[in-house]
Amino acid sequence: MAPERETADEVDGRIARRERNRDAVVDAIMLLVESGELEPNIAQVAEVAGVSERSIFRHFESRDALVAAVIERQLEMVRGLLHPIPPDGPVGQRARALVAERARLYEAITPMRRVALRVAERSEQVADKLAEARLWGRTELEQVFAPELDELGPAERRDLVAGLSTVASWEAWNVLRAHEGCSVSRARAITERLLLRTL
Numbered sequence: 423m424a425p426e427r428e429t430a431d432e433v434d435g436r437i438a439r440r441e442r443n444r445d446a447v448v449d450a451i452m453l454l455v456e457s458g459e460l461e462p463n464i465a466q467v468a469e470v471a472g473v474s475e476r477s478i479f480r481h482f483e484s485r486d487a488l489v490a491a492v493i494e495r496q497l498e499m500v501r502g503l504l505h506p507i508p509p510d511g512p513v514g515q516r517a518r519a520l521v522a523e524r525a526r527l528y529e530a531i532t533p534m535r536r537v538a539l540r541v542a543e544r545s546e547q548v549a550d551k552l553a554e555a556r557l558w559g560r561t562e563l564e565q566v567f568a569p570e571l572d573e574l575g576p577a578e579r580r581d582l583v584a585g586l587s588t589v590a591s592w593e594a595w596n597v598l599r600a601h602e603g604c605s606v607s608r609a610r611a612i613t614e615r616l617l618l619r620t621l
Contacts, residue, residue, distance in 0.1 A: 444481040444491075446471040451492045455533045461540065486545035489538065493551045496534050503527050509568040513621060516566050520590065521614045525606055528595040535592055560587050570621055582620070589616045 450470035454462035464485075468475040482488040503526045507519045528535075542549040563586045564571060571579050588594060590613065598609040 443473050447478055448492050448495050455537050460537055486547050489541045490547045493538055500527055500530050507566045509566055517614050517617045520566050521610050525610050528592050585620045589620055
């Protein structure tokens with residue numbers, strides 16, 4: 423007797439379950455990381471997601487692919503925190519707007535960024551995601567401070583962009599918040615002052 427063929431509804435249902443399980447795994451990792459687990463193990467992820475450990479790797483070919491999917495999800499979530507900053511108006515106003523935006527962003531991504539930095543040492547896929555994020559940050563700085571940068575020669579412009587990228591980076595923010603003990607408002611004030619001095 424020939425095996426019964428799946429109906430379209432059964433196929434759609436299976437695909438929907440797969441997507442739900444995949445989303446549950448990503449959500450579980452985000453929840454665990456935000457609660458302080460820098461590198462949650464597969465058993466923890468499976469328990470929180472409500473799936474079997476074996477099924478996790480039906481959805482993700484490796485642990486690194488899983489972390490990359492989590493980073494991608496986080497990027498989707500934080501895009502709502504980002505708003506275009508026009509390159510006109512007083513430079514102080516633009517610097518303030520950029521620092522306010524970066525503060526919201528960095529506060530939202532810090533737990534996952536710490537995980538990503540650890541994983542990036544062994545995962546090209548995760549390292550590429552971090553490189554994309556750095557490129558986005560650099561490009562935004564070049565757009566926001568275009569009037570100031572356009573007055574410079576190539577070498578001076580390159581150095582100024584490098585300095586601005588350093589001052590406005592997550593790494594600098596993390597030093598202020600985690601190592602210098604700065605509140606968000608104090609870290610914002612310091613970053614804004616440094617940006618303006620660098621400009």
